[in-house]
Amino acid sequence: MLQLEPSGKILGATVHGLDLSMPLSADTLSLLIHALADHGVLRFPAQRLTAAQLKRFSEAFGDVQTPSGPHEAEVPEVSILSNVVEEGRNIGTPDAGRIWHTDMTYNKIVGYVNVLYGLKIPRRGDTMLGGTQFSNMVAAYRDLPEAMKHDLADAQVLFSTDKYNRAAHALSSPGGDYEAWSKNRHNREPVPHPLFLTHPVSGNKMLYCNPGYATAIEGLPKDESDAIIAFFVEHQLQEKYLYTFTWSENDVLIWDNLATIHRAIADYGPDEHRLIKRCQVMATKIFDAAFLKTVFQ
């Protein structure tokens, strides 16, 4: 029997009694989409999934982006995030997501759900490491000054992979030559999205802006745009909006990329192994009227 146990914090709930290796019924999918809209982050403990089953579960929410980085050979939609080294090379992306961000804001079609499956979680004694931290963008929007909500009601934000890559490079190679490093990387053209999105399921307004990729408010002078983005970064990272998820092995964790921002906590060393498998679900279904009808029936 499926049971939802809220974390009691600003985000997060645990879903008990669901085996994600089995196909979801329409009723269960609807329930999960509503629970995700209400809680932002859902944990499904003690799962045993093949890569194909992880992909099938993810596809219930929308189309899965094919990753450019390390992935399962047989199921290319499943990325591998890991610091495990085999035969002298990393089996996955070792240091993904350490800067606050939202996945896929740099794409024309934004991200809806991230699905992560934790297979190896680093620990020291009884302390689990390598957690994932979230911030609640519904609450962050709600608390914005009313004048700002009014003045920026129709604003568009530009999201740029160059901004994220520059910061990630500075973290991983302090003092390194970003221009030389980025030559072989394909930075994408910045894309605009509405600053204040409305959630298709909850109807809540959300601050759709994140420190990693948000580069400019379209149409504003640079100094004004920079000041507004700096204000949002300070605002959205206040302690009162934060929720830290501590992993257990075999957890599946899903989160709503429309309503949250997140980062990976880098509190473990190279010999403390972490292995996560991931599907990134695009918002290809969740804004579609016919799909939403099935969610609400």
Ligand SMILES: [Fe+2]
């Ligand atoms: Fe991410």
